[in-house]
Amino acid sequence: MSIFADRRTRLLVQGITGRDGSFHSRQMLEYGTQIVAGVTPGKGGQVFESKVPVFNTVADAVAATGADATVIYVPPAGAAGAIFEAADAGLGLIVCITEGVPVMDMTRVLPYVRERGARLIGPNCPGLITPGQTKIGIIPGNICASGRVGLVSRSGTLTYEVVNHLTRNGIGQSTCVGIGGDPLNGTSFIDCLRAFQADPETEAIVMLGEIGGTDEQNAAVFVKEHVTKPVVGFIAGQTAPPGRRMGHAGAIISGASGTAMEKIAAFEAARVSVMKRPIDVVSLLKARLK
C-alpha cells in the first residue's frame, strides 16, 4: 500500500496560521489529506479555511480530534519545542519541514522522540506523499502518480525532478519520503528501506543520496543484507569541493569521508543500480523490474 501514511492518516498541522503553514495546509487539503486540526498557541478557537479547528496546544488538539500525525511549519527557534510537544502528546508520526533547526537541539529531541515510540521525519525535509491518498508536507501532488515504486531522498527539488521522470514514463509511486538534508535527522535511509521492503505493494526502491556523512554507505550494507527488491540509487555532489557546506547542512565532505565516489562504490557493491543522471532512473528501473 504505502509506508508511514495513507488515506486514513488524521493529520494535525503545527503552525497552521503562519505564512508557510497556511499555504501548504491549503495545498494538502486540496490534495485530499485529512487535516483534522491545527495548532497555533494563542489562536485556539479559530477555524482555518472554515473547516479545520485551531487549538492552543497539541494535547488539546489530539484529545478533541484523535489526530495521529503532525506536520510542523514553525520557525527554526521553535521547531525543537514543537517536536517535543508532539511526541509528548503521543503522536506516532512527526514530520518537521522547518529548515535551520540547530543541531544541538536535535541531540536532545531525537532520544526524546524515540523513547516515546514516535517516528520523526526531518527536519529540513519536504515531507512525504502517498500518491492518490495523502500528502504531508510540501511535495507537489500533481507530479506524482500512484504505483509500486518507493522513493526515499535527502533533498526536495531533486526528488521532484526524479518523480517527474517516473510519472511521465508511467511509473507510479507507493510512497515518496524526503528524509531531509540535515546532519542529524529522525528517519534514515535504512528506516525507509526496511519499511519499503516490508510493504507488499512496493516492488522497487529509488534512493536519492548526496555527499556528506555515512547514511548512504550504511544503507548500502542494509540493502546487501536485507533488501530483496531492486534498488536504484543516485548520489548528488560529485563535483562538490571538500569542506564546503553545499546548501544542505549535512552535505559536506569532511576530510576524505562522505565523498560521492565512496558512496557510489558502496551502492555498486550492494547491487544498487547507480544513476549517472536523474533521467537514468527510468531505464534502470525498467531493466531491474523485467
Add this chain to the structure above:
Amino acid sequence: MNLHEYQGRVLFRAAGIPMPDGDVASTPSEAESIARRLGGTVVVKAQVHAGGRGKAGGVKLAPNPAEAAGAAEKILGMTIKGLVVHKVLVVPAAEIANEAYVGLIMDRASQRPVFMVSPAGGIDIEEVAAKTPEKIRRLSIDPRYGILPHQALGLAFFLYPDFAKARAAARIMEQLYSLFVANGCSLAEINPLVTTPEGKVLALDAKVSIDDNELDRRPDLAQLRDETAEEPSEVQARRANLTFIKLNGNVGCCVNGAGLAMATMDLVKYYGGEPANFLDIGGSSNPDKVVNALRIITSDPSVKAILFNIFGGITRTDDVANGIVTATRQFKVKVPIVIRLTGTNEKEAIRVLEAAGMQALSDMDEAVQKVVALVREAA
C-alpha cells in the same frame, strides 16, 4: 562557521580552560607591545582558516619584542592556501614536555557529541586515525547527562598515567564539553594539549566551529564571522539570502534547492562542461533574489554562459522568470542565458520570458547540453 584561534581562545577562557596568556594583533607594533607585556620568547601565529600554518611559514618564534614585530611584519599580508593573513596571535613560547590531542565533534552516526582523544598530539589527527588507530580513543556522550566524571577521567588516563595530570585533563574535557554545548559547536578541538616541565596541563591551540543554524539566535557568535576570510561573492550572496559557493568552471548555475543544484553541477560535468558555482536560490523565491543571483554570477569574469534550472514546487517559476527579465533590464548580461523551468505557474513564466524575447526549455538534460555547447562556442 569556523572561528579563528584567537576567537576560540575567548570561548576557552570563558569556560575556564587553562591556556598561555596572549593577545591578537593587526599590526607589527601591536605585536611588539604584546610581546613586551608577555616578556621572554613569544610565538607569532597567523590567524587564517587553513591547516598547515606552520609549514606555510605562518608560525614564527621571536625571542624579543623587536623580533616579534619583525615576525608579524612578515606574516601579516602573507597568503596561506589562498587566504590573506590579517591578524596574528602573540603567545608566550611554552616549554613543552608532552603533546596530546583532545577533540569533540558532533557525530552524525551516533547523533551525539563524540570525544576523540589521543596521546599523539600536535599532528593531523586524521593521519593518526588512519595510521595508528589504536592511539585514539572515542567516547560518545549522552547529551541528557553530559560527560560524567568517570568518563572524563577514563579518557584523561588514556593520555596521562599520572593522576595529577589526568585530573587536570579531565577537568579540561568537562570544560570543553560545556562550551561545546553552550555555543552550539560542531567541533571544538585542542591540538595540542600540552604538559609543561612543571606538570601543568595547557591548551596550546583552540579550534572551534559553530553550527551555522545557531547563528540566528546567537548574534554574539554571528558577529565573530570574518568576512575578509571569504570570497567577496560569497559574502554578497549570504547578505542576499542565497547559498553560493564559487567553483573554478565557466558555466554559471542558478538552481532552486540544494540537491537539484548539486545534481545540476554534476550534469554540467557529465556533458563535458565545468560548473562555475553552486547557487541555491532557496524555496520561496521572490524576483529580487533572482536579480541578486544574476548579479553575483555575472560578476565572475570566467562565466561564459548561465544556466537556470528551476523545478517549481514552492518556488513559483513565474517569479523566477520575472526576476530574470528584471535583471536583464537593470544591467547588461553579456553572456548567453539558458533557462529550464517546469512546475508551478510555468505557463505564466513562459509567457513572461517570451514577451521579453527569451525562451525556456522544460527538460534538464536538454538545457545542460545547450549551455555546455554555448560555452564551447564562446571558447
